[in-house]
Amino acid sequence: MVPHLVTALSGPINELEQRILESMPAIERWFRLEWMEHTPPFYCSVDVRNAGFKLAPVDTNLFPGGWNNLTPEMLPLAVQAAMAAIEKICPEARNLLVIPENHTRNTFYLANVLQLKRIFHMAGLNVRIGSINSEITEPTTIQLPTGESIVLEPVVRSQYRLGLKDFDPCTILxxxxxxxxxxxxxxxxxxQYLLPPLHAGWSVRRKSRHFQSYEEVAKRFGKMLGIDPWLINPMFNKCGEIDFGEGAGMECLTENVDALLSKIRRKYKDYGINEKPFVIVKADNGTYGMGIMTVRDAKDLEQLSRRTRNKMAVVKDGQAVTDVIIQEGVQTYERMHDAVAEPVVYMMDRYVVGGFYRVHPERGIDENLNAPGAGFVPLAFAESTRLPQPGEKPGASAPNRFYMYGVIGRLAMLAASYELEATDPEAETYD
Amino acid sequence: MVPHLVTALSGPINELEQRILESMPAIERWFRLEWMEHTPPFYCSVDVRNAGFKLAPVDTNLFPGGWNNLTPEMLPLAVQAAMAAIEKICPEARNLLVIPENHTRNTFYLANVLQLKRIFHMAGLNVRIGSINSEITEPTTIQLPTGESIVLEPVVRSQYRLGLKDFDPCTILxxxxxxxxxxxxxxxxxxQYLLPPLHAGWSVRRKSRHFQSYEEVAKRFGKMLGIDPWLINPMFNKCGEIDFGEGAGMECLTENVDALLSKIRRKYKDYGINEKPFVIVKADNGTYGMGIMTVRDAKDLEQLSRRTRNKMAVVKDGQAVTDVIIQEGVQTYERMHDAVAEPVVYMMDRYVVGGFYRVHPERGIDENLNAPGAGFVPLAFAESTRLPQPGEKPGASAPNRFYMYGVIGRLAMLAASYELEATDPEAETYD
Known part of the structure; x- marks a missing residue:
């Protein structure tokens, strides 16, 4: 089931698709060379939005959940990629400890953890789940609606190692x-190997740092392909020292929103795009779809409701928001039964292993879809027709569109690799 | 579509399946460690036979044809494995030259070449087909019954490199x-990289050398798993200096056939197997299913027909046979619509990417199926249910049976790796 791309202006994206398809060997080689210099994050998911005239990643998750949304057809690819990842990082490993989020009641999330367990078991590891939730003090079995069950065990820390009772992992995921x-x-x-490393966590990561790396990647990729990098790169600004509760720092926000809207307007004019520009203001350390708002006019910031201010002030785990990224909004023109849809691409090691559409029937094309009420529809990614079909008319072939999404997903993954190198506290510095 | 395993005595194979499935993480780790020390052949296919009481590889092909028999569902796995292989061997490669067999009229074979071209194109290489057939003196387009066409081009040799006109590959497959x-x-x-290396060709390879390595691999694997290696290892002897035309060297053959039949009879007695033992006599350098006969009694060798002698005397490309391997015959008890079937497992780099059943309606369970009249039925390998299903009753789950076949296929691939190391003319020797 492939969503319909409903847009008047699909010329640019069809040209991009054609260029990407024709250049497949060059693109794959470009990635090969990049991965010789840079280490891919262990796993990764990327939210992509397709505006018809522009295609861009809008969020890169280094602790991807939702593996349970991938179809059984995609699992062999995930297992093979997991084997490749393990082989490179820790071929001698026997035991893998997975540390999940602390939710113990979100059975949807726990089904994701069980799927990860299954993938790494098939790839050749003994896998157990170690909870760092202080409520888990003994092995706890939780029944899932699927009929399966999952066992969460309390982690046990020794001076240098983390494990479970009678389970000493050499790798921690x-x-x-x-x-x-x-x-x-x-x-x-x-x-022990800790994957991804601690500095991939949201206490260190900043969205603006990621998109700075992505801009660099997009420029280099655009140069190689001979395209305007704007076609795949969402522009951004950032502001610090904001206090949404007190209304502090709002001038910076207003100015930057206004400046970015003007830049987008100029780009739209150059390309003859007859759309209303918008920006997305996001907590720079936000995740889980929290701390996000759509702004269509800088003036709107003067009259933010109390509810919106509260929503923006605090993100996951009660972290206060002081820094925001102001990102060029990319409409999503894909629709599934009238509901707005955006593709999410899943990667393991350097490989695209699948993906799905996040679909939200109550949201607009310029709004965040990662919100309660969203549904998930597997992409046709790994189905029989998944491999690109050279010679198809641009825009007419779902596998070709998915190949293009996979390229954009991998560009964002590469940006994450640059980002993690730049923020690695243990990186060697050459003064 | 999964063939039915029709056999009275399936206990041992079900035990083996259970042992293999339970030991999945240990098995995968064992392979990981082996691949740290040994390089897998670039690609490989293995014929496997399942006798219910025994499961063994009977032939390992280092220049596999038949890639066109794999289903579209299996292609993404093959592409991902090809990416992994290229990344390790020649990440900077742009161009790949494929050198096919010299047949220009076998469109079935040419469809296989086209499939290989597709796989490596998707993996990120510019692929062209260079023929070493002296009849190909200019680019020649051949139409295939599928509606596709393939272009064969004459190779061009310079002092140090091989290529095509205006095409300089850094890798030759x-x-x-x-x-x-x-x-x-x-x-x-x-x-240039030449893959597989020249000494993997049948002018150097000997089946007996391969099965000597396989025996070593099977013993080590059997020890790790705690099973009698005979369950997965076909015993063998060999004879040299045979001239089937003149009848020379037949005493050696008769003695060795008799000795091997006795050994098999003892094993059958130990396991309570109520079957008639047989051996397969094969040209030690044979391929393409040529130079193979089934022998059920050493006396039969005294009255070989002229036709059988001729068949055994010469193999592919007119090579005379002087050396033979006498291999324990393994019945195949799998059947597809009453026709005898044997699985063929396909691997790229270290990964099982798919397989199919070779089915021959006119052959017996103790005969070679690689003969005119054989058909091909894709294995359910890469379908949604392909991944092993822990907890299924042994013998009841097709994915579990295929996982077991994939393990046996990889053991044979590992043996090929040992074999190629031992026969490498450029290997460093430490005296």
Whole structure:
């Protein structure tokens, strides 16, 4: 089931698709060379939006949930990619400890954890789930609506290692984005592989830092392909020292929103795009679709409702918001049964292993879809027709569109790799 | 569509399946460690036979054809594995030259070449087909019954490199088994990667050398798993200096057939197997299903027909047979619509990417199926249910049976890796 791309102006994206398809060997080689210099994040999911005239990533998740949304057809690809990842990082590993988010009642999330367990078991590891939730004090079995069950066990910390009772893993896979900062129990584990590393957590990550890297990646990729990088790059500004509760720092926000809207307007004019520009203001350390608002006019910021201010002031795990990123809004013109849809691309190691559409029947094309009420529809990614079909008319072939999404997803993953190198506290510096 | 396993005695294979499934993480780790020490052949297919009481590889092809028999569902796995292989061997490669067999009229074979071209194109290489057939003197387009067409181009040799007009590949993929010996045009290419290497060709390879390595692999694997390696290892002897035309060397053959039949009889007795043992006599350098006969009693060798002698005397490309391997026969008890079937497992780099059943309606369970009249039915390998299903009753789950076949296929691939190391003319020797 492939969403229909409903847009008057699809010329630019069809040209991009054609260019990407024709350049497939060059693109794949470009990625190969990049991965010789840079290490991909262990796993990753990327939200992509397709405006018909522009295609861009809008969020890159280094602790992806939602693996349970991938179809069974995609699992063999995920297992094969997991094997490749393990082989490179820790071929001698026997045991893998997965550290999930602290939710114990979100069975949808727990189904995701069970799917990860299944993937890494098939890839050849003994997998157990270690909770850092203080409520989990003994092995706890939770029944899922699917009929399956999952066992969460309390982690046990020794001086240098983390494990479970009678289970000493050589690798620890984080599926917890550490919004509240890494708990002490995860620090100074120098004898074990911790994947992704602690500085990939949201207490260190900043969206603006990621999109700065993405801009660099998009420029280099655009140059290689001979395209305007704007076609795949959402422009952005940022502001610090904001207090939404007190209304402090709003001048910076107003000015930057206004400036970015003007820049977008000029781009739209150059391309003959007859759309109303908008920006998305997001908490720079936000996740879980929290701390996000759509702004269509800088004046709107003067009259933010109390509800919106509250929503913007605090994100996951009660973290206060002081820094925001103001990002060029990219409409999503894909629709599934009248509901607005955006593709989410899943990657493991350097491989695209699948994806799905996030669909929200109550949201507009210029709004965040990662919100309660969203549904998930597997992409046709890994189905029989998934491989690109050279020679198809641009815009007419779903596999070709998905290949293009996979390229954009990998560009964002590469940006995350640049970002993690730049923020690595243990990086060697050459003064 | 999964063939039915029709056999009275399936206990041992069900135990083996259960053991293999329970030990999945240990098995995958064992392979990971092996691949740290040994390089997998670039690609490989393995014929497997399932006798219910025994499961064994009977032939390992290092220049696999038949890629066109894999279903579209399996292609993404093949592409991902090809990406992994290229990344390791030649990440900077732009161009790949495929050297096929010299047949220009076998459109079924050419469809296989086209499939390989597609896989490596998707993996990110510019792929062209260079023929070493002296009849191809200019670019030649051949129409296939599928409606597709393939272009064969004459290779161009310079002092150090091989290529096509205006096409300089940094990697050359052989899909030609070099039965007649490597042509001079392929020798001394020290600036280009030649995959697989020349000594993987049938002018150098010997089946007995391969099964010697396989025996070593099976013993080590059996020890790890705690099983009798005979359950997965076909015993063998060999004879040299045979002339089937003149009848020379037949005493050696008779003695060895008799000795091996006795050994099999003892094993059958130990396991309570009520079957008639048989051996397969094969040209030690044979391929394409040529030079193979089934022997049920050493006395039968005294009265070989002229036709059988002729068939055994010469194999592919007119190579005379002087050396034979006498291999324990493994019945195949799988059947598809009453026709005898044997699984063929396909691998790229270290990954199982798919497979199919070779089915022959006119052959018996103790005969070679690789013969004119054989048909091909894709295995359910890469379909949604492909991943093993822990907890299923042994013998009841097709995915579990295929996982077991994939393990056996990889053991044979590992044996090929040992074999190629032992026969590498450029290997460093430490005296």
């Amino acid at each position: 984080l599926n917890n984005d550490l919004s509240a900062g890494p708990p002490g129990i995860l620090e100074d584990l120098h004898e | 052989l899909n030609n088994d070099l039965s007649a010996g490597p042509p001079g045009i392929l020798e001394d290419l020290h600036e």
